[in-house]
Amino acid sequence: MTSKYCLILLFCSVFFACSPSENKEFGKDISTAQDQIREGKAIFKQECSNCHNFNSNGIGPNLSGLTRTVDTPWIVEFINNPQAKMDAKDPRALALLEKYKAVMPSFHVLGEQKINSLISYLHTFELVQPEIDPDSVINLIEAGVPDSGIRLELELFAQLPASDSLPPMAKMTKMEPIPGTDRLMINDQRVGIYQLIDQKPQLYLNLMEQRPDLVSKPGWGTGLGSFSFHPDFVSNGLFYTAHTEPGGTRTPDIGYTDSLVVFMQWIVTEWKANDPAALTFEGTSRELLRVNNPTQAHGMQELTFNPHSKKGSEDYGLLYIGYGDGGSPERGFPDVADNEAKEIYTGILRIDPAGRNSRNGNYGIPASNPFAGVAGKAGEVYAYGFRNPNRLFWDDAGNFYATDIGQHSIEELNLVKAGGFYGWPIREGTFIINPYGNLRKLYPLREDENLGITYPLIQLDHDELAAIFAGYIMSYGELKGRFLFGDILSGRLFIADLNQKPKPEVQTVKVIFEGKEMTLEELVGGRVDLKFGIDAEKRVYIMSKNEGKIYLIK
CATH class of the missing domain: 2.120.10.30 (TolB, C-terminal domain)
Structure with a gap:
């Protein structure tokens, strides 16, 4: 049994690949217009919600806080053509592939406006690092499987x-x-x-x-x-x-x-x-x-x-x-x-x-x-x-x-x-x-x-x-x-x-x-x-x- 239930999720380590030494203000150029956010929410529900959410990793990674820890141009490029990032040996993209064992499909058909709206919606979610509840079960099943x-x-x-x-x-x-x-x-x-x-x-x-x-x-x-x-x-x-x-x-x-x-x-x-x-x-x-x-x-x-x-x-x-x-x-x-x-x-x-x-x-x-x-x-x-x-x-x-x-x-x-x-x-x-x-x-x-x-x-x-x-x-x-x-x-x-x-x-x-x-x-x-x-x-x-x-x- 590992101690993964005893630790706070090290959320940045795989998906965001962020460095403690970085002090960059991410997402400052992202629009906060309400109509754009509403459009982005609809796009997320239709195109993204089956593999992603803002509470936990699923088929794909948890997206809470993404826009606050990753350069916006990188996100846009990845949404447009994930395979190109893989082909270019991009470290963050390769880390995603290693963890989730699949390449996200390209969403270039959304076009620039819709991708920007999607990113505006993503930017409304802060980075979630769940607290350990002292009454919650820590070690679920102690014995491993032989x-x-x-x-x-x-x-x-x-x-x-x-x-x-x-x-x-x-x-x-x-x-x-x-x-x-x-x-x-x-x-x-x-x-x-x-x-x-x-x-x-x-x-x-x-x-x-x-x-x-x-x-x-x-x-x-x-x-x-x-x-x-x-x-x-x-x-x-x-x-x-x-x-x-x-x-x-x-x-x-x-x-x-x-x-x-x-x-x-x-x-x-x-x-x-x-x-x-x-x-x-x-x-x-x-x-x-x-x-x-x-x-x-x-x-x-x-x-x-x-x-x-x-x-x-x-x-x-x-x-x-x-x-x-x-x-x-x-x-x-x-x-x-x-x-x-x-x-x-x-x-x-x-x-x-x-x-x-x-x-x-x-x-x-x-x-x-x-x-x-x-x-x-x-x-x-x-x-x-x-x-x-x-x-x-x-x-x-x-x-x-x-x-x-x-x-x-x-x-x-x-x-x-x-x-x-x-x-x-x-x-x-x-x-x-x-x-x-x-x-x-x-x-x-x-x-x-x-x-x-x-x-x-x-x-x-x-x-x-x-x-x-x-x-x-x-x-x-x-x-x-x-x-x-x-x-x-x-x-x-x-x-x-x-x-x-x-x-x-x-x-x-x-x-x-x-x-x-x-x-x-x-x-x-x-x-x-x-x-x-x-x-x-x-x-x-x-x-x-x-x-x-x-x-x-x-």
Whole structure:
């Protein structure tokens, strides 16, 4: 465990590269005209807010105080052409690349006036150096994660075609077979669904063509976030997708206060193939659900069916949907997330695509759902209190799990029970958080707490990983019977026996490629953007958006 939680953030060290000996008055030439600041605020919200904020580092650095510590011409040049700064070996630009593992896109299309307005808005934010709260948790999780000694041998299996000219080259999030077949399907969030035939991708569903309002920028989970084929697809031709469109594209089925911007909408679509055996989709579709989302983040990251349910069982054919908080607490509206299952935000949902008793009449709410028919509750909700439930899965015994990406400190794996409350936004892991205050501060639980919260089966802090993502329970090799998961950003891999009592012990595993032990960052040449896949033979794959490559775990 490092002491990063014990120290005041050394904010200038990476992004601003400022020197204590400098005594320059930065930003004195920046306009403070109110109309220009208002224009800059709108530009920031539209173009910058998905990667930057003024409270903490995210996809890109915290921008508070930028204009007061860096020359204005440098900022203008960087906004216009970040790659030129990299090519010129500019020290500050290279430090950014080293820390964030990606090059910011050029915004030269904004033009001089809009860039100046943007800088005027940035100049309204002072440099933030958070104080240490004496009541806040200092050391979160003391014990580090040990190395298991196990090394996974990887073999390059397939490559998706590039859907962009800069990393991530292909934005896959899921690779699974069509139930009852060996047809292996994989998505690219920008494009649609491919089938891997003889390890070569063939486009099955061109979602860009079918849904021209599809948007997969800015990054993160946007675009075609997930897909799932019905257990009876081979006979009924039904499958489901979740994708994003710009806010205001259509009238939503579910929304929130008018005071909070609608940045995007998440849409669940049911597709019916005319010929389920066809290698290219032809058929019909209908929209099941459309939900407003305030940011590009924490939306609909998972669609899935319980693979262990049998025909005739209560769970068979019911579609599970993971839906996060939409980024609402970070936008200053924690009440959207803190809703006590009155709405779907922070919920794992369970719906019946064949039913029609929902609010919009397009799907069904199973009578066995814990809040079905309960006044003031969203009947779709199966469990709630998740910030970003990005992967849902079951073990062979029927236990149901969800990984949940945390705010600034804790990553979780939860054992999901019907009707359970999993803490967000008043808990992050087993720590108290005040969603109406500073989201960076955590506090220890009180002995007298009795709020009915279910706490994680596994929790790890950001010393170990930044964003958790679930793989699979392995059925072969040295990891047989153990759960494999990892860190989206770095690709660091972990294992645990989920049946171990009282709590699963977590260990790390490393990889070998072409006879050489290496990290996944070394393998893919930068930020990994880790995902996992599985085939009909239960072989597990490691996938990286960075180069769009898929590796088989041998």
